[in-house]
Amino acid sequence: MEPLNYLASFIQSAETGSFSAAARRLGLTPAAVSKNVARLETALGVRLFQRSTRSLTLTSGGERFLQHVGGPFSSVLEAIEGVPQDDGQPSGVLKVGVAPAFGREYLLPLLDTFLQTYPAVLPDWHFDNRAVDLIGDGYDAAVGGGMPLSQGVIARELLRTDVVAVASATYLEGKTMPRHPSDLAPFDGIVRRSVATGRAKVWTLRHDSGAEGEAAPRPRVIFDDPEAMAHAAMRHLGVALLPMPHAAPHLHSGALVRVLPGWRADAGPVSIYYPSKKLLPAKTRAFVEHVTAHFRRPEVAAWFDSSRYP
Template sequence: MEPLNYLASFIQSAETGSFSAAARRLGLTPAAVSKNVARLESSLGVRLFQRSTRSLTLTSGGERFLEQVGSPFSSVLEAIDGVAKDDGQPSGVLKVGMAPAFGREYLLPLLDDFLVRNPAVLPDWHFDNRAVDLIGDGYDAAVGGGIPLTQGVIARELLRADVVAVASPAYLQRREVPRHPADLAHHDGIVRRSVATGRAKVWTLRHDSGEEGQAVLRPRVIFDDPEAMAHAAMRHLGVALLPMPHAAPWLHKGLLKRVLPGWRSDAGPVSVYYPSKKLLPAKTRAFVDHVTAHFRRPDVAAWFDSARYP
C-alpha cells in the first residue's frame, strides 16, 4: 500500500499547502509526509512542488498530476473502505459537529434509537457554536445553519428557522407593549454578538402583511450564545431575538411570550451536512437518514412553526 500512502501525502499536501497540515490530517509527522512526497517525485521523475521555508506550491507538472489522480484516488479509498466492512452494516467512529444548544435539545434525544438501530457505531460528537471545516477537520457530518457549502459538501435541509422577538411575561407586564419593530429601540435588549464578525446582529423583521421593519434594541446585555439569551430573557432582563429552535421550548411552557406577533425574520435553514462521496460510509448514511426522517415528521415541523405561538 506504499504507493497509496505516497499519493495520500501528495494530495493532502496539495490541498492544504503545507506538509504540517497534511500530516495532521493523515496522523503522520511532517517529516514522514515530506519523505512520501519525495519518494513519489523520485518514482515519477517529476518535481511536484516548489518548496521554500515559507510556502509549498505545486509545479505545473504537480497541478496536472493532481487533476489526474485526485478523483480516482478518492474512489479507490472509498472502495477499500467499502470492502473492509464485513456486511455493509454501519460501524466505526461517527464524528459529528453541532451547535451546543441545538445538539442537546434536539439531537441527543434521537441518540438512543439511533444506537439501537446501529449498535456498531460509536458517536463522537463535538459541540461548538462555530461552523466546522467538514473536510479539513475530518468530520463525517455536521448539523447547523450557515455552514459554507464548499466543494465536496452536501446539505440536506432539516427545517427553516424563523427569528422572533420574545420576552418574559413579567417583563412585558411592566413595559409598554411594542407594536412595530421600531418600538424595540425603547426596550432593554438581550443582543447577540456574531461569532464570525464580533458585531451585534441586527435583524429586519417582516410582517405577515409584507411590511418590513428593522429591529434595533437598546443593548442591556450582549451574548454570543442563543441559549444564554433565552435564559436571560426568562430572568426578565429584556427582549431577545431568537431563532425558533431556541425559543420554542420556552414559548411552549409559557416562560417566554412572543413580542410583535406576526413579525419574523428568516434565519435560513438548519441542515445536516456531509461530504460528497460516491460511496458514502454506511455510518454517515445511517445518521443522515435518521436525523432527516425525524425532522420531516409533521409534528416535529409544527414545533418550529412560529405561527403556532402568537
C-alpha cells in the same frame, strides 16, 4: 497500503499547498508527510514539488501527475470506505460537528434509537457554535445553520428557522406592548453577537401583512450564544430575538411569551452537511437518513412553526 499513503500525502499537500495543512487532514506529522512525498518522488524518479521555507508549489511534472491520479485515487478511497463491514452494518467512529444548544436539545434525543439500530457506530460529537471545516478536519457530518457550502460538501435542509421577539411576562408587566419593531427601541435588549463578525446582530422583522421594520432594542446584555439569551430572558432581563429552535421550548412552557406577534425574520435553514462522495460510508449515510427522517415528521416541523405561538 504504503503506496496509497504516499499518494494521499502528495494529493493533500498539492491541494493545501502545505505539508503542515496536509498533515492536519491526514492525522500525521508534517515530517511524515514530507517523507512520504520524498519516497514517492524517489519511486517515480520525478520531483513533484518546488520547496522553499515559505511555499510549496507543484512542478510541471507534479501538475501532470496530479491530473492523472487525483480522480482515480478519490475513487479508490471511496471504494475502500464503502466496503461493508460487520455483515454490512454501519460501523466505526462517526465524527459530527453540532451547534451546542441545538445538539443537546434536538439531536441527543435521537441517539437512543440510532445506537439501538447501529450498535457498531461510535458517535464522536464536537459541540461548537463555530462552523467546522468538514473536509479539512475530517468530519463525517455537521448539523447547524449558516455553514458555508464549500466544494465537496452537500447540505440537506432539516428546517427553516424564524427569529421572533420574546420576553418574560414579568419583564413586560406594566409596559406598553410594542406594535411595530421600531417600538422596541426603549426596551432592554438581550443582544446576540455574531461569532463570525463580532458585531451585534440587528434583525429586520417582517409582518404577515408584508410590512417590515428594524428591531433594535437598547442593548442591556450581549451574548454569543442563543441559549444563554433565552435563559437571560427568562430571568426578566429584557427582550431577546431568538431563532425558533431556542425559543420554542420556553414559549411552549409559558416561561417566555411572544413580543410583536405576527412579526418574524427568516434566519435561514438548519441543515445537515456531509462530504459529497459517490460511495458515502455506511455510518454517515445511516446518520444522515436517521436525522433527516426525524425532522421530516409533521409534528416535528410544527414544533418550530412560529405561527403556533401567537
